[in-house]
Amino acid sequence: MTQILVTVRNRENISRFADSYADGFIMADRQFSSSPDCNDLKECVRQAHLISRNLFVRCDRLYEQQELPELRQFLKMIDEIKADGIIYSDIGVFKLMGELGVSYRGIYAPETLLTNYYDIEDLKNDGVDSCIISKDIPLQDVYDIAEKCPDYCYIRIHGPVLIAYSRRRYISSYLQKEDEYTEGYFLQEETRKTLLPIIEKKEGSWLYGTVLQSLSVFSEMLQKPFEGFIIDNICEDDEQTLRILDLYKEAALGKQQGTVALRKLLSENGDKEYTAIEDVRKTWLDKEQA
Amino acid sequence: MKTELLAPAGDMARLKTAIIYGADAVYFGGKQFSLRSRASNFTLEDIREAVEFAHGYGRRVYVTVNIIPHNDDFNGLEEYLKKLEEFGVDAIICASQAILTLCKRVAPEMEVHISTQQTTINTRALSYWKDKNADRVVLGREVNLKQLEEIMGKTDVPIEVFIHGGMCANYSGRCTISNLLTNRDANRGGCAHSCRWDYHLWHDEELLDRDDYLLSLGSRDMCAAEYLEDILKLDVASLKIEGRMKTAFYIASIVRGYRYLIDCYQKQGYISDRQKEKGWEMLMLGTNREVFAGFYPGFDISKGQLYNFPTTASQNFVANVVSYDRDSSEAVIEVRNHFEKGDTLAVMNPYQEDVTFIVDKMTDTDGEEVAVANRPLQLLRIKVPVEVNEYTFVHLVKEQL
Numbered sequence: 001m002t003q004i005l006v007t008v009r010n011r012e013n014i015s016r017f018a019d020s021y022a023d024g025f026i027m028a029d030r031q032f033s034s035s036p037d038c039n040d041l042k043e044c045v046r047q048a049h050l051i052s053r054n055l056f057v058r059c060d061r062l063y064e065q066q067e068l069p070e071l072r073q074f075l076k077m078i079d080e081i082k083a084d085g086i087i088y089s090d091i092g093v094f095k096l097m098g099e100l101g102v103s104y105r106g107i108y109a110p111e112t113l114l115t116n117y118y119d120i121e122d123l124k125n126d127g128v129d130s131c132i133i134s135k136d137i138p139l140q141d142v143y144d145i146a147e148k149c150p151d152y153c154y155i156r157i158h159g160p161v162l163i164a165y166s167r168r169r170y171i172s173s174y175l176q177k178e179d180e181y182t183e184g185y186f187l188q189e190e191t192r193k194t195l196l197p198i199i200e201k202k203e204g205s206w207l208y209g210t211v212l213q214s215l216s217v218f219s220e221m222l223q224k225p226f227e228g229f230i231i232d233n234i235c236e237d238d239e240q241t242l243r244i245l246d247l248y249k250e251a252a253l254g255k256q257q258g259t260v261a262l263r264k265l266l267s268e269n270g271d272k273e274y275t276a277i278e279d280v281r282k283t284w285l286d287k288e289q290a
Numbered sequence: 291m292k293t294e295l296l297a298p299a300g301d302m303a304r305l306k307t308a309i310i311y312g313a314d315a316v317y318f319g320g321k322q323f324s325l326r327s328r329a330s331n332f333t334l335e336d337i338r339e340a341v342e343f344a345h346g347y348g349r350r351v352y353v354t355v356n357i358i359p360h361n362d363d364f365n366g367l368e369e370y371l372k373k374l375e376e377f378g379v380d381a382i383i384c385a386s387q388a389i390l391t392l393c394k395r396v397a398p399e400m401e402v403h404i405s406t407q408q409t410t411i412n413t414r415a416l417s418y419w420k421d422k423n424a425d426r427v428v429l430g431r432e433v434n435l436k437q438l439e440e441i442m443g444k445t446d447v448p449i450e451v452f453i454h455g456g457m458c459a460n461y462s463g464r465c466t467i468s469n470l471l472t473n474r475d476a477n478r479g480g481c482a483h484s485c486r487w488d489y490h491l492w493h494d495e496e497l498l499d500r501d502d503y504l505l506s507l508g509s510r511d512m513c514a515a516e517y518l519e520d521i522l523k524l525d526v527a528s529l530k531i532e533g534r535m536k537t538a539f540y541i542a543s544i545v546r547g548y549r550y551l552i553d554c555y556q557k558q559g560y561i562s563d564r565q566k567e568k569g570w571e572m573l574m575l576g577t578n579r580e581v582f583a584g585f586y587p588g589f590d591i592s593k594g595q596l597y598n599f600p601t602t603a604s605q606n607f608v609a610n611v612v613s614y615d616r617d618s619s620e621a622v623i624e625v626r627n628h629f630e631k632g633d634t635l636a637v638m639n640p641y642q643e644d645v646t647f648i649v650d651k652m653t654d655t656d657g658e659e660v661a662v663a664n665r666p667l668q669l670l671r672i673k674v675p676v677e678v679n680e681y682t683f684v685h686l687v688k689e690q691l
Contacts, residue, residue, distance in 0.1 A: 062409055062411055062430070062432075062461060062464075063411070063412055064411060064412060064432075064433075064437060065411070065412045065413065065433070065437040065440050065441055066436075066437065066440070067412075068412055068413070068414060090412070090414075090415060091408075091410075091415050091418045092410075092412045092413075092414030092415035092416075092417070092418065093414070094418060095414040095415070095417045095418050095421075096414050110464075111464060112358065112463060112464055112465070112466055112477055113358055113385070113407075113408070113463060113464075113477075115358055115359065115360050115477075116359050116360050116361045116363070116364065116386075116388070117361060118359070118361075118364055118386075118388035118392075119359075119386050119387050119388045121388070122387040122388045122391050123387060126387070126418075126421075126422070136466050136469055136475075136477075137360060141360060141361055144361055145361070161466075161470070163465065163466045163467050163469070163470050164459075164460040164464070164465045164466070164467050164485075164507070165460055165461050165464045165465070166459060166460040166461060166465075166507070167432040167461065167585070167589060168459060168460075168507075168509075168589070168594065168595070169589070169591055170505065170507055170595075171491065171505075172591045173591040173592070173594070173595045174491060174500070174505040174595070174597075175491075175498065175500075176591065176592065178591060181493075184493055184494045185491070185492065185493050186491075186492040186493075187489040187490070187491060187492075187505065188489060188490040188492060189471060189484070189487055189488075189489055190487065190488040190489065190490065190504060192471070195492065196489075207460075207467070207507075209466075209467075209470040210470070281473060
C-alpha cells in the first residue's frame with residue numbers, strides 16, 4: 001500500500017496525528033538537516049510507534065568532510081533508537097549506511113537530480129532502498145518513472161518546493177550579521193509578487209518557491225505504483241498539516257472530491273501561491289526557446 | 291604527478307586558443323546532452339577536428355554530457371557515446387549514474403568524469419563514484435583547502451577542482467530558481483542566472499532592505515591564484531577553469547596566467563612572490579568581474595556575494611591579429627573595441643610576457659590614416675614591436691582604462 005509521509009515539526013503534537021491520514025512522520029535533528037530540531041528523536045520514534053506510525057529522519061544536507069565522524073555516529077544512533085528510515089540528499093550517506101550495516105530504510109532524495117527512470121534503475125541496482133523523484137518534471141514523466149520502477153519511488157505531493165540549496169548564508173551576508181534566520185523570512189524578486197521562503201542556518205541556506213499541491217489529481221496518483229507520497233509542509237505548523245492531511249483524505253475518494261478539497265485549500269489559504277503538480281511543465285532549455 | 295590545467299572551449303577558435311596558450315586539456319559540449327546550451331557547442335565533425343587538433347599537441351579532450359537528463363534525453367545517447375569514443379575523445383564529463391554506466395558499457399575506452407553537478411564534497415560520496423568505476427570526480431566548489439587536504443589524503447580517486455571563473459551561488463545542480471522564475475531549465479542548459487537578480491528581504495511583514503542595494507544571491511567570480519601553490523602541493527589531477535561562454539581573449543589570458551604559475555611551481559617547487567604578482571596581473575587582464583578566492587579559505591559572510599551586479603563588460607581587449615608582415619613588422623588587425631592613436635597597447639602571446647607599444651600610426655585597407663579605431667571588425671594596419679600571429683591578442687594597457 002502506498003505510504004503517506006508527512007512533516008511533523010513538534011514532538012508534542014505527534015499523538016494528534018493518531019487518527020490522521022499519514023502512515024509515517026518526517027522529523028529532524030537540527031545539525032543534520034534543513035529543518036528545525038524536534039529535540040528528542042528517540043522520544044519521537046517511541047511516540048510514533050505508539051500510534052503505529054513510522055518515523056523517518058530527515059538528513060537532507062550535503063555533508064562536509066570534517067562532519068563525517070559525527071554523521072557516522074548520528075546514523076548509528078538512528079539505528080539504535082529504531083527509527084524506520086531516513087531521507088537523505090548526499091550519496092555519501094548511502095555508502096555510510098552500507099558500511100554501518102544499518103537496519104532502517106534509506107530514501108535518496110537529491111531533489112533536482114532524479115528526473116529519469118534510467119538513473120533511478122541504476123540506483124536500484126546499486127542497492128539504494130528507495131528514492132524521491134524530482135518535483136521539477138511534468139507529471140506524465142513522473143508516472144512513466146513510477147511505472148517503470150514500480151513500488152520503488154516516492155514523490156512530493158504537497159509543500160513549498162525547494163528551489164535552491166547553498167553553502168552560503170545569504171541573509172547574514174546581506175545584513176552583515178551572523179545569526180540563525182530560520183522562521184518567517186522571505187525573498188521577493190524585485191519585479192514579482194511571489195514571496196519565496198528562505199531558511200538560513202550555520203550550514204547554509206534553503207530557498208523555497210511556490211507551494212506544490214496535488215489535490216485534483218491525487219485519486220489518479222493513488223492508482224500508480226508509487227511506494228509513497230510526501231507532504232513536506234516544512235514552513236507550516238502541525239495544525240495546518242493536519243488540515244492538509246484531511247484534504248488529501250477527501251481527495252483520495254475521487255477527482256470530484258479532489259476538486260472540492262482544492263477549493264477549500266485555496267479559500268482557507270488565500271495568501272499563498274500554489275502550483276498544481278499537473279501544471280509543472282516541461283522547461284525550456286534555452287533563451288531562444290523561451 | 292603532473293597536475294593538469296583544464297580549460298573551457300565554447301567553439302573551435304577558443305579551443306585552439308586554449309591549447310596554444312598552454313592548457314593540458316580542454317572541455318566543451320556537443321550540440322546535445324550538454325549544459326551551457328547557448329555556448330556555440332560542437333557538431334560531431336567539430337569534435338573529430340577538435341580531437342585531432344588537441345592530440346596533435348599532445349593534449350586531452352573532454353566532452354561534457356552533463357545535463358540532468360529527462361527520460362527523452364537518452365534518445366540517441368548510446369550512438370553519440372560510441373561516436374565520441376571512435377573519434378578518440380579522452381573522457382566525458384557527466385552528472386548521471388545511468389550515463390556513467392552506459393558509457394562504461396558501450397564506450398569503455400573513454401574515461402568518465404563525474405561533474406560538479408553531483409556536488410561531491412566528501413570521501414564517502416567519492417567512494418560511491420569509485421565503486422561505479424568513475425575515472426575522476428570534479429569536487430563541489432564549496433570544498434575548502436583544509437577539507438581538500440583531508441580528502442586528498444583519504445582517496446585514490448583522481449580529483450579535479452575549479453580554480454577560476456563564474457560560480458554557481460548554490461550547490462551546482464541543486465538549484466532550480468531559473469526554472470521557477472523563467473521556466474528555463476538550469477539543469478539542462480537554460481539557466482537564466484536568476485541568482486544575480488535583485489531581491490527584497492522580508493521578515494514576516496517587515497521589509498529588511500538596506501539603503502544601498504537589494505539582496506542578490508549572485509556570486510563573485512572565483513580566482514584561486516592565491517591558493518594555487520597550496521592546491522598544487524596536494525597533487526590533484528586537474529585544475530579547472532570555468533567559462534565555456536567566455537571570449538577567446540578571456541581564455542587566452544586566464545590560461546596563460548595559470549600556465550605561467552603552474553610552470554613556475556613545477557620547475558622550482560614553489561612560486562615566488564614576484565611570480566605570483568606577475569601571474570595575477572596576467573589573470574586580471576581577462577577578468578572583468580570582482581573576484582574572490584572561492585571557498586578555499588573557508589566560508590566568510592563578508593566575501594563572495596556580489597551586489598549591484600555589473601552589466602558592462604571590460605573592454606580592454608581591442609583587436610585580433612589577422613596577418614603579420616615580418617619585413618615591415620606590421621600587422622593587420624581586426625578591431626574589437628575602441629582605441630586611439632597615442633594609446634598604449636600591449637601584444638599578448640602565449641608563454642610570453644606582454645610587450646607594450648604606443649600606437650603612433652594606423653591605416654585602413656585603403657592606406658588612409660586613421661586616428662580612432664571605433665568600428666568593430668574594421669581591418670587596420672599597425673606597426674607592432676614583436677612577431678605576432680593569429681593567436682596574438684592586442685589589448686589596452688590596464689593603467690589607462
